[in-house]
Amino acid sequence: MAILETLLNPAYLDLFYFTALGVIFSCAISFLPALHIYNVIGIFLLVILKFEATMAPMQLIALCIGMIVGYSILNTVPATYFGPGDESLSYYILPSAAWVAKGRGFESILLTGVGAIGGIILLAVLAPAFLWFMPGLKSITSPHMFWILGSVISYMILSEWPKGVSQSENCWENFLEGWKFLGIGIATFLLSGLLGFIVMAKTLVPIEFAFQSITPVFVGLFAIPWLITNIINIGQIPKQHDPESIELDWGLVCRGTFGGFLGGFFAAYVPIVTAGVGGLMAGHATAQRDGRLFVMSYGTCKTVYYVGSFLLFFIPGLSLTRGGLAWIVTPVVSVLTLKEYALFVALMLFAAGMAYLMLAPFTRMCIWIVEKIAYFWVSVIALLIVIPAVFVFTSWGGLAIMTVATGIGLLPVMFQARRMNLMGVLLLPVCINMAGYGNDVMRFLGLI
Amino acid sequence: MKGFTHFISGIAVASFFPQAVHMASQEQSFILCLGGIFGIMPDTLDFKFAKYFHKSDFEIKPDPNNLDAMVIAETVAKAIRKAEQEGRGTVQLHTMQLGSNLWRSYTLAFDSATSEVVVDIGPEVDTGQVPFEGTELKDPTKAHARVKVESQFFQQFDKKSQIAIMSGPCFEFVKRGEGKIEIVFLPWHRTWSHSFTLGMLIAVLVGLFTFFMVPEGPNPELYSIPRWMLYPLIILFGSMVHIIEDSTGFMGNNLFYPFTKDRTNGLGLMSAAEAIPNFLFVWTSIICILYNLDRFRWAPESTPPGIENPTTFFFWFYAIPLAVMAYFFFKGKKAKGKDKDKGKGKGKPYSSDFDSATSVERETDASVI
Structure with missing residues (x-):
């Protein structure tokens, strides 16, 4: 009853206004080519925080809910047509590129939208249960997070299988051909991990831009290699079909949503693990095979990852800060009660509905752009926006880091290894630091 | 699993x-x-x-420019005949890559009722195994072949094997009791x-x-x-x-x-x-x-x-x-x-x-x- 009274109170209508505003902003944010959401929101909030005096904390949170929910649903569109901004998106982008190549990009985006809505509904349904079991889960797993991350790393590396098609009479030739891909994967992971240690210990980014120190790394590892590939490889994308309906059944929706939810929740709960990694593990755990299932489950996974990590922060008394946005809003949030949690769930549902309604027109707009302007030029323009943007926020030091990261980011692209290995940039240093061996490694590398 | x-x-x-x-x-x-x-x-x-590091007795590398199902079926039959005489015979089937995302598919089946090796040359496919319509072989004598062997054979998986993308499968033929030949899929595995x-x-x-x-x-x-x-x-x-x-x-x-x-x-x-x-x-x-x-x-x-x-x-x-x-x-x-x-x-x-x-x-x- 108290929850209903809270939700139906007209005094809270302003929160819906700010949530709606957040969804609209997220449209613009997700349109910015190849940039990671948390960096963009970080900059955005710096501007917004100037209005902090006139905005109540819950209004700011409503704005953030709108932005993160909207972004998690709408970012699939520019990522599909202009390039992924982070690892969570690049996991999806290769299968999605195949759909685009067949003129079915719109359909794949709508499938991710359905998956995202399924994920949001599951989050809302399970929100009361989180209050019951999350404290227990946190208490059990807290001392064990480092080896859980270690297991994620081990699985990522061990689960990449050889791709070589050499048919030589010589066994060793075939072996080396197969291991070329695996070797590149392992090298990518280690090199990006090394870069992660360097950036965390001695970043070249000026101190005043410290909050953006990871931006050049992500842009270099994920965004620029994708844009370069597009510029080199792709001519015009084929005409995109605007479907009147999509082929789906409830079984597929339930399986996709369930698998995606598991991956997204794992990624939201375990620090540093992204939707891409979570999605891979959940996909294997639930033995996904259908292409539509993968695309839809990815939509769920990504949304649950972004929104779920923010939702966990609002569970009263849990103090579970996961994901960049939770860290960003920490200074403005003093007390979290059941009321804020219930409001979060309500605003999340509202934002998801609104973002889903915007998905089709937003997709049509992006298709219109890529049909009017050659894909080559779209990628060139995106590149011309990204590089100066990195310079503006991180200066020459940032550009230097971005250049090194681009070199590493191109490795999996050139050798068809998993791009997920690039997540070594965060997984390796964070895992080793959490286990308490960070200083030893940094000393060994001469970083301290 | x-x-x-x-x-x-x-x-x-x-x-x-x-x-x-x-x-x-x-x-x-x-x-x-x-x-x-x-x-x-x-x-x-x-x-x-x-x-x-698994060595097969026979390797099948079909020539995409001179496709002939009979050649493939005969080679598989040779491996079975080797097993009939020596107890064991293995054959490795390779795929045919035509382009970065283009492959020619073919299937291999063992018809245990008639003791025949059955090979069909299929259409061209992409790496997602989506076939390209109209790329099937026009000549039926080249596209389909059946080769009879002496022994009866049996296998755990009574299914067609499609050889299309990446690396192809390997089969071992093992002579068992009553002269029957067992077909073992991927003999180097497990x-x-x-x-x-x-x-x-x-x-x-x-x-x-x-x-x-x-x-x-x-x-x-x-x-x-x-x-x-x-x-x-x-x-x-x-x-x-x-x-x-x-x-x-x-x-x-x-x-x-x-x-x-x-x-x-x-x-x-x-x-x-x-x-x-x-x-x-x-x-x-x-x-x-x-x-x-x-x-x-x-x-x-x-x-x-x-x-x-x-x-x-x-x-x-x-x-x-x-x-x-x-x-x-x-x-x-x-x-x-x-x-x-x-x-x-x-x-x-x-x-x-x-x-x-x-x-x-x-x-x-x-x-x-």
Whole structure:
């Protein structure tokens, strides 16, 4: 009853206004080519925080809910047509590129939208249960997070299988051909991990831009290699079909949503693990095979990852800060009660509905752009926006880091290894630091 | 089973050792990961090593510019004839890559009713195995071939094998009782790597090393197993759980290699790539891990448990999900049975069984084979 009274109170209508505003902003944010959401929101909030005096904390949170929910649903569109901004998106982008190549990009985006809505509904349904079991889960797993991350790393590396098609009479030739891909994967992971240690210990980014120190790394590892590939490889994308309906059944929706939810929740709960990694593990755990299932489950996974990590922060008394946005809003949030949690769930549902309604027109707009302007030029323009943007926020030091990261980011692209290995940039240093061996490694590398 | 299933089952097994859980929480040890690594190790050894060093008696590399199904079928028949005379014969079939995303497909089947090797040249396909219409061979004499062999043959998977993308499959033909020829799919898989013998050997070697290198940890009086012995035991049980899980499928393992020569058949309870059985093992492992981490937490008298009531925990988080999985599993089986009956009536192929030679070649996670 108290929850209903809270939700139906007209005094809270302003929160819906700010949530709606957040969804609209997220449209613009997700349109910015190849940039990671948390960096963009970080900059955005710096501007917004100037209005902090006139905005109540819950209004700011409503704005953030709108932005993160909207972004998690709408970012699939520019990522599909202009390039992924982070690892969570690049996991999806290769299968999605195949759909685009067949003129079915719109359909794949709508499938991710359905998956995202399924994920949001599951989050809302399970929100009361989180209050019951999350404290227990946190208490059990807290001392064990480092080896859980270690297991994620081990699985990522061990689960990449050889791709070589050499048919030589010589066994060793075939072996080396197969291991070329695996070797590149392992090298990518280690090199990006090394870069992660360097950036965390001695970043070249000026101190005043410290909050953006990871931006050049992500842009270099994920965004620029994708844009370069597009510029080199792709001519015009084929005409995109605007479907009147999509082929789906409830079984597929339930399986996709369930698998995606598991991956997204794992990624939201375990620090540093992204939707891409979570999605891979959940996909294997639930033995996904259908292409539509993968695309839809990815939509769920990504949304649950972004929104779920923010939702966990609002569970009263849990103090579970996961994901960049939770860290960003920490200074403005003093007390979290059941009321804020219930409001979060309500605003999340509202934002998801609104973002889903915007998905089709937003997709049509992006298709219109890529049909009017050659894909080559779209990628060139995106590149011309990204590089100066990195310079503006991180200066020459940032550009230097971005250049090194681009070199590493191109490795999996050139050798068809998993791009997920690039997540070594965060997984390796964070895992080793959490286990308490960070200083030893940094000393060994001469970083301290 | 999926690689992830083996991996997490290995971790679950490791979590049953209280000392390992204490080492993880108190000494920042990665010892629990060892269970996962050795859980997936048998497939790693097969698909990253053994596969490359297996020598076949015959290799089939069809010429895309001079396609002839008869040439392929004859070569397979030669391998069968070799088995008739010498007891064993192997053949490796290769794919035909035409472009970066273009392949020519063909299928191989063994018609046990007529003792014929059947080969059909299929259309061109992309890497997603989507066929390109109109690329089929026009000449039926080149596109289809049947070659009769003397012996009768039998196989675990009575299905067509499609050879299209990446690397092709390998078959071994083994002469059995009454002169019948057994067709063994991927003869290099699930042999020495999936044996108790190898698990034991690695455990003994690691045990020798840890016996001399690993000192006794703090509070040894709390544990019944010395610390050095934990490592080989986790390795042994991690690899054993892989073998046990694989035995629930159709292909089986060679448990006592080199003392036994061939793979035994699996129990055939479930197919390796089926979603629900895989998830059942994964979920059981997650529940075991959480329960073990909680009950073996350090200083239980001063740290409140995460699971306050184990009965409630197992009811809500295990019994209920288990019931739901069982419902969908048997519902799916029933539907599959109906499809099969319908297919029989209309002469349609059966719906694909994941453990079959046909579907595994499309599998991205090799460990599912």
